[in-house]
Amino acid sequence: MSDIAPKDEKLRIAENMQRLVDIMAKLRNPEDGCPWDLEQDFSTIAPYTIEEAYEVADAIERNDMSDLREELGDLLFQVVFHSQMADERGAFDIADVAEAICEKMVRRHPHVFDQGDERSAEEQTVAWEAVKAAERAAKGAPQTTASALDGVALPLPALLRAEKLQKRAARVGFDWTDPADIFLKLDEEADEVREAIASGEAEKIEDEIGDLLFVAANLARRMKIDPEVALRRANGKFERRFRAMEALADKNGQDFAKLDIEAQESLWQAVKRLERD
DSSP: OOSSOOHHHHHHHHHHHHHHHHHHHHHTOTTTSOHHHHHOOHHHHHHHHHHHHHHHHHHHHTTOHHHHHHHHHHHHHHHHHHHHHHHHTTSOOHHHHHHHHHHHHHHHOHHHHSOOOOOOHHHHHHHHHHHHHHHHHHTOOOSSOOOTTTTOOTTSOHHHHHHHHHHHHHHTTOSOSSTHHHHHHHHHHHHHHHHHHHHTOHHHHHHHHHHHHHHHHHHHHHTTOOHHHHHHHHHHHHHHHHHHHHHHHHHTTOOGGGSOHHHHHHHHHHHHHHHHO
């Protein structure tokens, strides 16, 4: 299979990308553009960019290819939107964005584009981090001592960032050697949460619950489970069961919101039994 798209496919890609860029430019035209689009800036659009990325992940989780195509389009539009606003400032345009990522991918895959030695996936991960570290250094001397944790973006979702921080630390040997030790740490953190609750200090409770979640993320990492995916599945399971409880209560002529906790728990167990049957 050729690595290069046929000429007619290249033309279709170019035409549709240019059409999208033109649509975005029209929406931001000060004379006859969309008032809402014209009011936006990088900070107001950023939350939509994050939301679209999560909707892409959701479509993948559901294995819905039709929805994935649409959500990828929405995410691509976000890239074009930010690029258009940057172009208006004379900072960069969509072509610069594409050029930069092309150069970066070639630079980070010398074993593919420079006919270098073959690498395993693990070897490529190590090499990737080395190249990224070199790129960060080339951007200017760091203000602080170089760290294995450099480059883990602060705005990442907290659970995802916890996993990435732990992976970076593990690469330089800071990790539990036995996963069983993580359970001991979980027990320790749970005890500290109980003590914090007994103290009644809100800040201390927050700190200790954060520590507990951080260790739970570490356990997921060691078991090669993506904690973000695991939590999304748990959210989905809870939502499914909760809606089933409401439906079961309605079927029984009950107002779920007016039931006491014992009756609600009974419905919860009934729903779990139905799932197992």
